[in-house]
Amino acid sequence: MTETPDSPKQDYRDSVFLPKTDFPMKAGLPQKEPGILKRWQAQDFYAELRNRRRGREKFILHDGPPYANGDMHIGHALNHILKDMVVRTQTLLGKDAPYVPGWDCHGLPIEWKVEEQYRKKKRNKDEVPAQEFRAECRAYAQNWVDTQREQLKRLGINADWDNPYLTMDFQAEATIVSELLKFAESGQLYRGAKPVMWSPVEKTALAEAEIEYEDITSTQIDVAFEIIESPIDALKGAYAVIWTTTPWTIPVNQAIAYGPDVEYRICRKRQDDGRQYIVGLELLGAFGARLGDELVPLKAIKGSDLAGTMVRHPMHALGGFFAKPRPMLAGDFVTTDSGTGLVHMAPDHGEDDFDLCKANGIEPLFAVEGDGKYRADWLWLGGEGSVINPKFNAPDGPICAALHEAGGLLAASADYKHSYPHSWRSKAKVIYRCTPQWFVPMDKASADGALREKAMTAISQTRWVPEKGQNRITAMVEGRPDWVLSRQRAWGVPITLFVDRKSGQYLCDAGVNARIIAGVREMGVDAWSDERAQAYLGSDYALADYERVTDILDVWFDSGCTHAFVLESGRWPDLSWPADLYLEGSDQHRGWFQSSLLQSCGTRGRAPYNAVLTHGFTMDQKGMKMSKSLGNTINPLDLMRDNGADILRLWALTVDFTEDHRIGKEILAGVSDQYRKLRNTFRYLLGALDGFSDAEKVAVTDMPELERYMLHLLADMDAKLKTAVNDFDFNSYVRLLTEFCNEDLSAFFFDIRKDCLYCDAATDPKRMAYRTVLDTLFHALVRYAAPVLVFTSEEVWQTRFPDADSVHFSEWPDVNAGWIDAKLSENWLSIRGSRMLANEVIEPMRRNKEIGSSLEVEYSYNGDPGEVDLAEIFIVSAVHHGRETSAVKTTNHKCGRCWRHLPQVVEDGALCGRCADVVGGE
Structure with missing residues (x-):
């Protein structure tokens, strides 16, 4: 021990090892995030990640196509954040998890909007050539695809944005036609006059999924x-x-x-x-x-x-x-x-x-x-x-x-x-109307069973998250009528059938069908025309003997076929069939989940997915359905402009998304506070690890109990996080992460060890052990947080490792399950309980201004301290063994460097032995 300096009033601030970092407390996400996005785009991040994961175990999430009509809304944001979380967590686990986004581009909503434009110009849609009208529908859809794509990118969604799938691509349209003709060739198609839901306003049949009740x-x-x-x-x-x-x-x-x-x-x-x-x-x-x-x-x-x-x-x-x-x-x-x-x-x-x-x-x-x-x-x-x-x-x-x-x-x-x-689109009343329509029969017997039977078997073989989704879709498929495929509109994939005028039977000829498919692949839906009809029929049939069907397909058949042209076509070689997961809102049990199920069971005998994850709907803060007329809508674009995408992502991943959930100013204020605490955890880690190198690392066996206990907690959380990923339980995932950062680290570990960090010598084994654990925590936490806070985690990573690759190339942290120590954990749970009790006893003294800091307290309790320095753990002057729990203000003097009140300090401002050694050794 070196000699204490003569002047007890000396300023020792320069000798304290305070954390140092350029990582700001103020996030400034709206300003920073666009720059990070540009950097990712410049390096073609998605393609690079595919290269690095090539050959690994696959995880295929197939994106359900949103409709290309209007700006992104809060439902889009939630849905795509959840999908991104799935893909990123599976990627973090080391898998190759590609993500190809897509859009549904045909159908009545787009046709309706184009007609609205016509009405404003006093044009009659029926007087416009069909090909010209469809071209306008295609342009309208493309405009909204491009708009929504940029908006979704802003959320930090990592996807193949340069090569999405569109149901209006000629290749997609040809595949849809091919899938329809598979039904025709197998006898799973008939035309019949039956009452169907009909919209007199939109002048077309509607599917159950297009109906809402008021x-x-x-x-x-x-x-x-x-x-x-x-x-x-x-x-x-x-x-x-x-x-x-x-x-x-x-x-x-x-x-x-x-x-x-x-x-x-x-x-x-x-x-x-x-x-x-x-x-x-x-x-x-x-x-x-x-x-x-x-x-x-x-x-x-x-x-x-x-x-x-x-x-x-x-x-x-x-x-x-x-x-x-x-x-x-x-x-x-x-x-x-x-x-x-x-x-x-x-x-x-x-x-x-x-x-x-x-x-x-x-x-x-x-x-x-x-x-x-x-x-x-x-x-x-x-x-x-x-x-x-x-x-x-x-x-x-x-x-x-x-x-x-x-x-x-x-x-x-x-x-x-x-x-x-x-009608969920026009909001007008519908009627049952009997018209000739094309149907897929649900109960027609076949060699491999009726479609309903195959679908029910496929439902039972699929994993449904949450489990109640299975009951929902089972009831819907069990009681649904035959599938009405036809619509009486212009913008969609045609029902490419020729019907014999005498027998009423549709023509089923492989050669004719092949020519039709080739024509649609070349020209898209415009290929189905009177002008080309005889060429499709070839020399074996006369057009005069056949009616060319002019109905189009239900758009649910379009989207139900997406698994075929996205997962099987080879255009996206990273994808494969069937998908591991479909993820959409719970309304899709009667929509996309069901149309995909029926389409795939009708052509392939099984579902196109192994698991289905459903989420609820976003309500306002009071639990009311959002409505423009009520003025309670939340615009995700405004949220990102004001708060940043990471706040929106954190909200989406903290709510119980499997049920209907809420969003509002107060809820978002709570999310922002949660974000601030996570950000401060990373800021502390960055500052505390300033100058850390591998030379400083300490073996786990040489660490104090507290450090080993923290590694135990980390390993325990690591296992729980993996379970949450496998269960798609992202609410628990984020809760585990935030509670660990707030309760185990900030309020406990960091609080106790700040004295060690600031005041121990740089080469002190305890301080080196602490910083070793902090380094382990940093590498684990930044990876855990990366799928959630995609921008902030990158900022954190680049702050510490400015020349390193993106954190999003990283894999799941290497956390040793052997760090689990149940006996050690039990002991420290008891110590933490005693620490909480001590705080409860000391807090009234602080409120009454009897003390300014818990370091001024001597604390007595009747527990067994063991080998742990409880004064350090409780952050008090001293801990005594006594019959009763009590706290008194100490008479010990305050060290001028570490501010601890210790018997060895001769007067206020003088140095304790430890601090004297550190100062003297500088």
């Missing part, structure tokens, strides 16, 4: 059909009463359904008007209330006795179709939940209606046109509509007025509230 108020009416023939004499001259909330379907009524097991009553009004009605027994009261009178039961009738009964339409006086008698038919679907217990049948506009009527030889009429108006030649309301117009269906509208005049309208009121299907 509450509306409709007109409900009770209509009387006079019974003209019945095996029950008492029924002749009575009226069968039906109830409906779609008055517009009365003009196409063809039958009335009854429940065979339902109890009916012939009844009359108390204020007798000379009429008798037949109504379900359980519904007499409700029917009477709608009529405004009490009903008097006259005779009981069992439903099955109604067989053979005939009625006539209230508008029978019009003649023709309306004069034809209507049969009453037994329907198992008829209930007494509402209405009258009798259901009017319009096979054009209902699934049950269609099935029951078809089974009884009644065919659809096709009276309602694609725009929702009745055919011009229809006897009643011809050329009028639209059928979804509330005024058209109103109690004083044309339908009810005519029924009232004819004596058929018993009651009408515009007060029935119920849920009703709408």
